[in-house]
Amino acid sequence: MKKTDFTKNFKEWYEGNLSFDEQLSHNVEDIPVEHKKDEPHHVRKKIRTLQKLENDERKATKFGYRVFSIVFCVIICAVLIGTVNFLPGFADANAPTANEVYEHYVGEGREQTGAVNTVAGMILDYRAFDTLGESFVLFTATCAVLLLLEKAKNAPVKKRETFTFSNDPIICLVVKLIVPIIIVFGVYILFNGHLSPGGGFSGGAILGTGFILFAMAYGEDVAAKVISAKAIKIITICSLSFYCLSKSYSFFTGNEFNGVHSIIGPGTPGDFLSGGLILPLNLAVGFVVCCTMYSFYMVFKRGRLD
């Protein structure tokens, strides 16, 4: 593939002139240089020689640039791999990262947080404000993308925005079969985050994938009717405020010195309703991630959420 093809494909995709079949097998020919017909022969010849010289020069710089970048890559590789020599061995039990912090998290985490999954207990109890920051990063990114790309409702529709697979019987049948399974699996991972591997981020990503698959197969118009823009906004904002308030409460009451005790205990480890606030927080994070992924897809494909 030539270097210019990528930009040209992007251009055609952006302008909406590219159908799906063309996207699969697209090969743009180089545009021939146009000569002005009214110029005399010797001027044309001179221009052609000049262009050839310029082309050669450009090719030479391009080649030099490429060689230089490869040399740069090799040098950086060598320096970084040299530092690997000073690292502790892979899978070494005596490595400095395996210190008392890790022993405390794994050893005491079950009694203190009530979560069997140590990673969930760590990121949603000990370090819950970190995860709150992550959710806000996602929310801010959604807002920024929406601000940058949102279009007016009566803006002209491009070809790529209306392309769907809704006439394809195979894809529609497979999506009909597979989307409910994906969504149930995502919900299972969300609800079992404190008991098994998984949690808010992975479950939310799987849920979002299910919705994106539905929107891809049946078209964004149908998907926008099923999941409205208002619902996405309400779910995201409610989840974020719930996270904010509940975690502030548990941080305020978690301090043993001010005499206030949290009414939410860790519960029996291993039960479904255990782990204190971890289960509702997992749900909140999962909804935020799901809505973010889905709105990224909708805004990039369609220009708006509804």
Add this chain to the structure above:
Amino acid sequence: MNFLINYEEVTSMILFAIGFTMLVFSKNIMKKILGLNIMDTGVYLFLASMGYIEDKLTPIVPPTGEVNALDYINPIPAGLVLTGIVVSVSFSALMLALTVRLYKKYRTLNLDEIYEKCSKEDEEE
């Protein structure tokens, strides 16, 4: 010679170097974003491999009974990788949106041409 033992770290360093070179030397904005994502992947691999300890279990403890922390691998890098993935997803989405806006204005993805057109505009003002 630590390279043969630390093969995961070596792989992550190579990924990081390739991504960094792409980020710095590519003229196409889309390829710059791809390079940044490759760089992120190297960092995740590095963190995940630092948390692994040989012959130990995943950090899912049994609901009852004694917990010996030394039987489990280190869960902290897993949390750090989670943070990194979220930030990189948001960052890529924001950068791609900005690229679409830049393309809408200047009709090119080449950063040099965008600079040229930008400076021409400034001179006209």
